[in-house]
Amino acid sequence: MAVGLGSKAADEEARAEVEVLNSRLEKTSQLSKKIQASLSRLEANGKSMQDAIGPIYGNTQKLQVMGTNIEGILGAIERIRQPSDLKNSEEEIIRKGPEKAGLSAFLSSVKRLSKALSEMQRTNLRANQQALADLNRLLKAGNSQLESYFVKILQEDSRPIEPLTFITKDKPFPVLNQDLTTRLGLINSFISSVTRQTGFGGDSPVLQLYASVRGPYLLSTLQNLASASVNTAKKKVPDAVYRQGTNGIGTYAKGTEAAFLAEYENICKLFARDEWSKVLNLTCQGAISELARTLRELNAHIKLNLTTDCYLAYEIMEIITSLSANIDGRTGELKPSFAAALKPIRETGKSSLADLLEDTRRRINSIQTLPQDGSVPSITTEAMTRLQTMVDFLRPISSIMISIGDGGWKASTAAANASDQIPSLKSFDVTADGKQIFAHYCVDTIDTLLASLEQKGKATLKGKATLGVFVANNATVVDRMIRGSDLQPLLASRMADVDKWRKNGFQIYSVAWREPSAHLLDVQYTNRGQRPPSGSAAAIDSAAIVKGLSSKDKDAIKEKFRLFNASFDELVAKHKSLHMEREVREALSRQVRQMIEPLYCRFWDRYHEVDKGKGKYAKYNKAEISGVFLTLG
Incomplete structure (x- = not known):
């Protein structure tokens, strides 16, 4: 019984919930119908509104475009007016010029003109062409005045x-x-x-x-x-x-x-x-x-x-x-x-080297007569003074020497180097030593000088003695001028080239003394009797030697003494008459003594008894002839 009551109550509750749901569904359906009716009315109203508003919106757009166009026209008018206004405002400053208007104000004005002109050239409005020309004219005038003012300030x-x-x-x-x-x-x-x-x-x-x-x-x-x-x-x-x-x-x-x-x-x-x-x-x-x-x-x-x-x-x-x-x-x-x-x-400096050498030759060849006493002509000291002076300009001369190369002062190459052609790198020796090349030039100059003088001496001087002294004197002066100047360190290794000329002079001089020395030579026959004694002079018995001579041999010995005396006296007189540099005189007197005295002493020891002590033929005894040699030095 209790169960039946419970089941009934549950059914009642379920029916109640169903009725509630049915009621809500009906209300929802009614609401949907109302919404649908509202939407229909709204759609009808919206179409009416669109029909009403459409023309108004179109007119509004047209008005907006028109407004934009009007603003553009106003802007264009303003831009057209601006150049004219700018021209009027800047022209007065430009007309005054930078000095009266003030440089700062004038520059600012020209800058504004330049900027406005640039903008106008970009817009390219036909209406602005006259204004463009006016601004361009003003700007040119401004720049021209600035340039003139620049010159005026600078000239101050x-x-x-x-x-x-x-x-x-x-x-x-x-x-x-x-x-x-x-x-x-x-x-x-x-x-x-x-x-x-x-x-x-x-x-x-x-x-x-x-x-x-x-x-x-x-x-x-x-x-x-x-x-x-x-x-x-x-x-x-x-x-x-x-x-x-x-x-x-x-x-x-x-x-x-x-x-x-x-x-x-x-x-x-x-x-x-x-x-x-x-x-x-x-x-x-x-x-x-x-x-x-x-x-x-x-x-x-x-x-x-x-x-x-x-x-x-x-x-x-x-x-x-x-x-x-x-x-x-x-x-x-x-x-x-x-x-x-x-x-x-520079070209003159290059060509001068060959020209100076040629001048030395020319001047020597033009000499009519040389000093007959063998003294040194002025050309020698002048040529050496020239070289001494060149040392004072060693840097530029070294540069020349390197550019023309060793031996480039020769006449043929010097002419080529003096041309207007641009030298190539191959014509320069980057490893060359200008000082060393100059030293070679100095030696060439000295050789040219002394060779030309010797040649001239052969043609104008009388006798080997004079010529020998002349050559030796010139070589000695050259040597002295080298050693006593800044040429010495440059030519220290080349002094032998100078000394050969002095020796050449000595050799020429010695030729003149061959004649008296030849008279002191005699012929001895070792197969005729006793062999002539050797050793000291004291061991020679002149009387015995002379006694053993035939009359013909005695006359020959007397003639040798006579010829020697004549030749010797003449050469001694010649020696004393010649001008010799101190070094030359000392060297030549020593050379002559070494050449003649041993021969004479030997000859005198053997044959002085030929005139039995009268001195008629044996004019000088050994002490006397030694004294003569002392007077030569």
């Missing part, structure tokens, strides 16, 4: 100076003052930027403007030094030999170096690094051309006076080469320009 501090004032006091040449450099720098920077912006490439016109002002400044500043170099080359005494340092070229070079380095300092302050080289070359071009003209004038003078003024050519070579190296070391520029200016002098 570009009056020529007196270079000697700075050279003698060892002061650097003046540079542009700081205030001026600042203003010039502003102008240069602006014009350079404009040049770059145009896109046409090329250099800023300021480079040429700077050179057009500072170039004449350098030329005028150095003009007096150039003139002085030419004037100091003029000779008061025609045959005077040039003395080192007497020409103004050294001062000229000092002034040029100081002026160029000061200019380079100015250029470095004003211009960009990649412009330094071009500006320096442009600025210095006139001054270097004047230097080249001056060197050509000096070269013409040297050629006319080569034997006395060749040293000026060597000095100029050293000075200008040093100048070029100093400036190149500081700037890295102008070396080719200096080399071109120096070329005529």
Whole structure:
């Protein structure tokens, strides 16, 4: 019974839940119908709204496009008006110029014009063509005034100076003052930027403007030094030999170096690094051309006076080469320009070596008569003095020697080297020693001198004795002038080449003494009687020897004594009459004594009794003839 009640209650509860669910489902169905009805009404309303709003939206878009177009037109009108307004506002500043308007204000005005012109060129509006032309005209006028103002400012501090004032006091040449450099720098920077912006490439016109002002400044500043170099080359005494340092070229070079380095300092302050080289070359071009003209004038003078003024050519070579190296070391520029200016002098220096040798030959050949006492002619001391002087210019001469090569002073090769052809690397021996080659040149000069003198002596001097003394004297003077000068260390290893000439002179001189020595030779027959005693003179019995001679042999001995005496006395007198250098006299007297005295003493020991002590034939005894030899030294 209890179970039946429980089951009934559960059924009732389930029916109740089903009724609830059915009730909710019905409400949901009713709600869905209401929503569907609402959506239908909303769709109908939306279509009506779209039909109503569509025309309004289209009109709104048209209005927006129209507004944008109107704004564009207004902007274009404004842009068209701007150039005209800008022209009016900037023209007054441009008309005043940078000096009256002020450099800063003027530069700002030109910058604004440049910017506006650039923008207008991009828009390319046809309506702006006139304004474009006006702005372009204004900008050109502004740039032109800036360039003119640049030149005017630069000229304020570009009056020529007196270079000697700075050279003698060892002061650097003046540079542009700081205030001026600042203003010039502003102008240069602006014009350079404009040049770059145009896109046409090329250099800023300021480079040429700077050179057009500072170039004449350098030329005028150095003009007096150039003139002085030419004037100091003029000779008061025609045959005077040039003395080192007497020409103004050294001062000229000092002034040029100081002026160029000061200019380079100015250029470095004003211009960009990649412009330094071009500006320096442009600025210095006139001054270097004047230097080249001056060197050509000096070269013409040297050629006319080569034997006395060749040293000026060597000095100029050293000075200008040093100048070029100093400036190149500081700037890295102008070396080719200096080399071109120096070329005529350098060619003269090269050819001078062969010319001086030929001059030595020519002068000796033109001598009509040589000193008959065997003394040394002036050509010998002049030729050696020339070599001594050359040592003072050893650096430039060594350079020449290396460039022409060993033996390059020979006439045929010297002519080739003096040509205008550009030498190749093969023509230079980088391992060559210029000093050693110069030593070879000195030996060639000495050989040419002494050989020519000997040849001339053979034609004009009488007798072997005079010729021998003449050759020995000249060789001795050459030797002495080498040892007593700076030639000695250069020619120390070549003195044998000089000594051979002195020995040659001694040998020629000894030929003259062969005659008296020949008279002292006699014939001895060892198969006739007793062998002649040998050993000391005391062992020789002259009386016994003479007694053993036949009358004919005695007469022959007497004749030998007579001929010897005559020849000996003549040669002694000749010896004493000749002029001999001290070393030559000592050497020749010793040589003659060694040649004659042993022979005479032997002959006298054997045959002096031929005249029974009367001295009629045996004129000199051994002590007397020894005394004669002492008088020769």
